[in-house]
Amino acid sequence: xxxxxxxxxxxxxxxxxxxxxxxxxxxxxxxxxxxxxxxxxxxxxxxxxxxxxxxxxxxxxxxxxxxxxxxxxxxxxxxxxxxxxxxxxxxxxxxxxxxxxxxxxxxxxxxxxxxxxxxxxxxxxxxxxxxxxxxxxxxxxxxxxxxxxxxxxxxxxxxxxxxxxxxxxxxxxxxxxxxxxxxxxxxxxxxxxxxxx
Numbered sequence: 001x002x003x004x005x006x007x008x009x010x011x012x013x014x015x016x017x018x019x020x021x022x023x024x025x026x027x028x029x030x031x032x033x034x035x036x037x038x039x040x041x042x043x044x045x046x047x048x049x050x051x052x053x054x055x056x057x058x059x060x061x062x063x064x065x066x067x068x069x070x071x072x073x074x075x076x077x078x079x080x081x082x083x084x085x086x087x088x089x090x091x092x093x094x095x096x097x098x099x100x101x102x103x104x105x106x107x108x109x110x111x112x113x114x115x116x117x118x119x120x121x122x123x124x125x126x127x128x129x130x131x132x133x134x135x136x137x138x139x140x141x142x143x144x145x146x147x148x149x150x151x152x153x154x155x156x157x158x159x160x161x162x163x164x165x166x167x168x169x170x171x172x173x174x175x176x177x178x179x180x181x182x183x184x185x186x187x188x189x190x191x192x193x194x195x196x197x
Contacts, residue, residue, distance in 0.1 A: 004065040005185045011058035012174055018051035032164045037095050037109060052091035055174075056084040059116065062177055066123070066184065079119035086112035110153075116173040117150045123180060139179040146172035 022039040023031060025047075029038060040048035063080035089108035093101040120143035149169045156165045 001065055001068040002185060004061045004068075005181050008058045008061035008065060008181050009178060011054045011061060012177055015051040015055035015058060016174060018047045018054070022047050022051075030163060031167060033160050034163045035166050036163075036170070037090065037105065040091070040094055041096050049091050052087050056087040056091075058177070059084040059087070062181060065181065076119045076123045079115045079122065083112045083115035083119070086115060113150065113153075113169055113173065116177070117146050120146050120173065120176045124176065137179070137183055139176055139183060142172055142176040142179055146176060 019036065019039070022044060023029075025044055026039065037048070039045065040052075059080045063077035063084070066080075067074060067077035086108040090105055090112060093104040093108065095102055095105055120139075124137075124139040124143035125147070146169065149165065149172060153165065153169065156162055
């Protein structure tokens with residue numbers, strides 16, 4: 001299942017690269033005030049669609065990768081699959097469409113973030129991802145940061161800080177996903193090659 005871990009990293013990295021490219025292409029779109037989905041509007045919107053799609057693929061690959069570990073609760077992979085489906089819905093239903101599509105987009109975007117927060121907290125804080133007593137790792141503080149950011153989301157949603165807050169939430173969630181994937185790949189390598197520790 002190691003290839004799924006590598007695939008997840010590649011897909012999530014592609015999604016991040018697309019978003020960074022959009023920030024570079026459209027420097028006048030305020031990252032503090034404007035939400036990421038607004039990059040989907042206009043001629044370069046296909047890059048945001050790619051970001052949605054590759055991120056959905058990355059979370060799906062991560063879900064299958066962590067589900068393959070024996071003795072792990074299935075809440076985390078299920079939450080990651082929910083996030084992936086919600087990201088696809090976010091790409092299909094745009095902000096500039098009618099009120100119904102706009103509402104679906106906003107709901108799906110929020111559901112994707114909440115689902116990854118649930119996965120992060122379940123895996124790194126509640127302990128679904130541990131096979132043995134806690135080992136030091138960066139995924140737990142990142143998961144706690146993502147949870148804290150998500151908890152203040154309702155307060156900041158319609159303020160001038162909505163854009164930067166959304167970016168911080170997703171940066172934390174992607175960072176958590178990468179940290180968990182690398183830790184699992186490393187743990188798998190150590191189990192396969194114990195003499196190389």
